[in-house]
Amino acid sequence: MKTLHDIYRCTICNAVAAHGNRHCRGCGVRFTALDVDQMKKNIRSVVGALPWNLRDVYRCVHCEEHVAVTDAYCRGCGDEICDGERQLMKMRLDEIAKENTPSVIGLAIFVLLVILVLVAK
Numbered sequence: 001m002k003t004l005h006d007i008y009r010c011t012i013c014n015a016v017a018a019h020g021n022r023h024c025r026g027c028g029v030r031f032t033a034l035d036v037d038q039m040k041k042n043i044r045s046v047v048g049a050l051p052w053n054l055r056d057v058y059r060c061v062h063c064e065e066h067v068a069v070t071d072a073y074c075r076g077c078g079d080e081i082c083d084g085e086r087q088l089m090k091m092r093l094d095e096i097a098k099e100n101t102p103s104v105i106g107l108a109i110f111v112l113l114v115i116l117v118l119v120a121k
Contacts, residue, residue, distance in 0.1 A: 008039030023078030025071040030078060058089040
């Protein structure tokens with residue numbers, strides 16, 4: 001998880017950006033070293049940015065970088081994310097969740113069995 005020292009706001013469009021982002025997720029501009037230095041100096045820019053990390057559950061269909069479904073551009077490759085791609089990202093996440101469901105159920109059963117054994121002693 002990014003810390004407040006790693007979170008900035010784009011100097012062009014004010015979208016949330018994080019240390020290591022190569023492109024802005026709001027306007028798609030490629031960040032230069034000068035841009036990053038300028039963003040780091042604006043400490044007030046991080047206010048309200050923390051929940052942003054928790055929304056990055058999708059993967060860009062172009063480069064597999066973590067993105068939020070509300071991002072206009074990928075922060076990794078800078079490609080614009082169209083509505084069709086958003087739907088594809090949501091479907092991929094749903095598929096992953098379905099693949100993991102049996103594991104979660106198995107873990108829950110295991111935990112219940114351990115509790116029953118401990119209680120029975």
